[in-house]
Amino acid sequence: MTVNYGLYVPKQSGIHSLHPLTKLAYLGFCLAVSWVIPGTWTPYLVFLLGIVPLSALGQVLPNILSGAFKAVLPFAISLFVVQGFFWPEGTVLQQIGPFSLKEEGLFFAIRGAGRILMAVSTFLLLSYTTRPDELTLALGQLGVPNSIAYVILSTLQIIPRFQTKATTILDAQRSRGLETEGSLRVRARALLPLVLPLLLSSIVDIEERAIALEVRAFGRQGPKTSLLVLHDTPWQRLLRWLLLLAALGVIVWRIYAALAPRFLS
Amino acid sequence: MKNAQRPTPNATPAGPMPITVEDVSFTYPSGTHALRGVSLRIAPGEAMAIVGENGAGKTTLVKHLNGLLKPSQGRVLVGDWDTREHSVAKTAARVGYVFQNPDDQIVERTVGDEVGFGPKQLGRTEAERAADVAAALALVELSDYAKTHPYDLTTAQRKLVTLASVLAMRTPILIFDEPTMGQDARGLALIGGIVERLKGEGRTVLTITHDIDFCAAHFGRVVVMADGQVLADGAAADVLARAELLATTNVEPPQLVRLAQALRLPRAALTVDGFVETLQGSRGAGGQG
Numbered sequence A: 001m002t003v004n005y006g007l008y009v010p011k012q013s014g015i016h017s018l019h020p021l022t023k024l025a026y027l028g029f030c031l032a033v034s035w036v037i038p039g040t041w042t043p044y045l046v047f048l049l050g051i052v053p054l055s056a057l058g059q060v061l062p063n064i065l066s067g068a069f070k071a072v073l074p075f076a077i078s079l080f081v082v083q084g085f086f087w088p089e090g091t092v093l094q095q096i097g098p099f100s101l102k103e104e105g106l107f108f109a110i111r112g113a114g115r116i117l118m119a120v121s122t123f124l125l126l127s128y129t130t131r132p133d134e135l136t137l138a139l140g141q142l143g144v145p146n147s148i149a150y151v152i153l154s155t156l157q158i159i160p161r162f163q164t165k166a167t168t169i170l171d172a173q174r175s176r177g178l179e180t181e182g183s184l185r186v187r188a189r190a191l192l193p194l195v196l197p198l199l200l201s202s203i204v205d206i207e208e209r210a211i212a213l214e215v216r217a218f219g220r221q222g223p224k225t226s227l228l229v230l231h232d233t234p235w236q237r238l239l240r241w242l243l244l245l246a247a248l249g250v251i252v253w254r255i256y257a258a259l260a261p262r263f264l265s
Numbered sequence B: 001m002k003n004a005q006r007p008t009p010n011a012t013p014a015g016p017m018p019i020t021v022e023d024v025s026f027t028y029p030s031g032t033h034a035l036r037g038v039s040l041r042i043a044p045g046e047a048m049a050i051v052g053e054n055g056a057g058k059t060t061l062v063k064h065l066n067g068l069l070k071p072s073q074g075r076v077l078v079g080d081w082d083t084r085e086h087s088v089a090k091t092a093a094r095v096g097y098v099f100q101n102p103d104d105q106i107v108e109r110t111v112g113d114e115v116g117f118g119p120k121q122l123g124r125t126e127a128e129r130a131a132d133v134a135a136a137l138a139l140v141e142l143s144d145y146a147k148t149h150p151y152d153l154t155t156a157q158r159k160l161v162t163l164a165s166v167l168a169m170r171t172p173i174l175i176f177d178e179p180t181m182g183q184d185a186r187g188l189a190l191i192g193g194i195v196e197r198l199k200g201e202g203r204t205v206l207t208i209t210h211d212i213d214f215c216a217a218h219f220g221r222v223v224v225m226a227d228g229q230v231l232a233d234g235a236a237a238d239v240l241a242r243a244e245l246l247a248t249t250n251v252e253p254p255q256l257v258r259l260a261q262a263l264r265l266p267r268a269a270l271t272v273d274g275f276v277e278t279l280q281g282s283r284g285a286g287g288q289g
């Protein structure tokens, strides 16, 4: 039997065998740079230089690209519409009927979409290349309480679980005559009867999980012994510290740069 | 525009029809070869059981019969329809499928609505629907629970609700995936009675089951599956008597068959009456000799 590891994509790669905290530190650094350093295109640059090569090394580049595209597209479209056309004032680029596309709004939307792209792709890169149990253990070593680690772990697993559930429910409804194939309108209509059963069965699921955890003494106080051993190396430990410092450095520099003009004038 | 309110124009139940499975192979996206060259012809009105160990491919096979899965190779015909050319929703008017796990199937908030879901999708009128629901609930003896939330029932009762919700669709072909799982003696008798009744009406009844005695009691034809292939296919009395073959896919012959074999009776019987007859026959023969 194969164990369901959520989003995890089992591959033999250097990225997969890195200590989870090393990956976490690296992705945290990338995220800090992309969010904090100004510039419309900064997030995209970080994505190209920081995320894409590592995804390729980890043999999950196609997964990252398609996953990120699907997750970011709806946000990108709504940002573009809302910010591009409803920006209060600015340079008008294009007039479409009563609406005007403004340059400032457009750039704001591009940057916003970039930030979401970074958030999604770092999350996916970590999830695709890290087994959830290893991540939990690593977080535990950091001193993160078990309950918090569990919340993180189940978040990582919830997406594929929801997908499977949704397919199952759709199958049940199709089997009883509900048309779910065909035009967009037909599909949209099929979506509604899907939501309630999905939520209901998820609640039943959560309760069952809670009971399963309880009978396995999840709430027990004190340290726990793990059968899993994480592979770590001195240079990874050093790298983690450097990345952490660099991320902090970028943030501090940005705050300084924002505040300095006021103090100096 | 009247059609817009009627999702599928199949209001009248279709008549009896055969199912043809032609050299079907199926591979899940994960790479599991769940079916390898399965061929079957199921005549209208036939009662057929599929047995075999866990993971043999039974559920995968029956999901092909209503189009939920499409063959990677080969084809499946329901009547004159190739399942690849019709949506699952359309095929649902011909093939009713009760899922293995009831919680995978329930979509409505009351038992009555749940049972009425299928007939509604098939475009039946409100009055027709009410009659379908009442009749189906009566069959599974849950008429008192029409207003109850399905999740407030026991798992065994929920399984009966899913059974009723497919019965209410009045399809010519019915497929049950493990109908007796978790049922007590009363539930077993109830389901057995429903199968007999459907057979009496000339409808095709297919079941997957691990309950070999249930299989022996109600199904004339048995298909044994192992590793995505059909290991044996024939009359229940013949197939279920082949203890060695059944053992290769972890199926135990029915108790009466084992008893007959232990007593070295000339042939196995699937019913108590048949068994007694054979026993008396062989005694009589022995007495004379």
Ligand SMILES: Nc1ncnc2c1ncn2[C@@H]1O[C@H](COP(=O)(O)OP(=O)(O)OP(=O)(O)O)[C@@H](O)[C@H]1O
Pocket: B028, B029, B030, B032, B033, B034, B052, B053, B054, B055, B056, B057, B058, B059, B060, B061, B100
């Ligand atoms: N959705 C799926 N994705 C990938 N593999 C699957 C899927 N469903 C089933 N399988 C695999 O296909 C094979 C056949 O499974 P199937 O569910 O058809 O067996 P079964 O005979 O119904 O077993 P059971 O008696 O346990 O219900 C098994 O190896 C199973 O692990």
Ligand SMILES: [Mg+2]
Pocket: B058, B059, B060, B100, B177
């Ligand atoms: Mg099954």
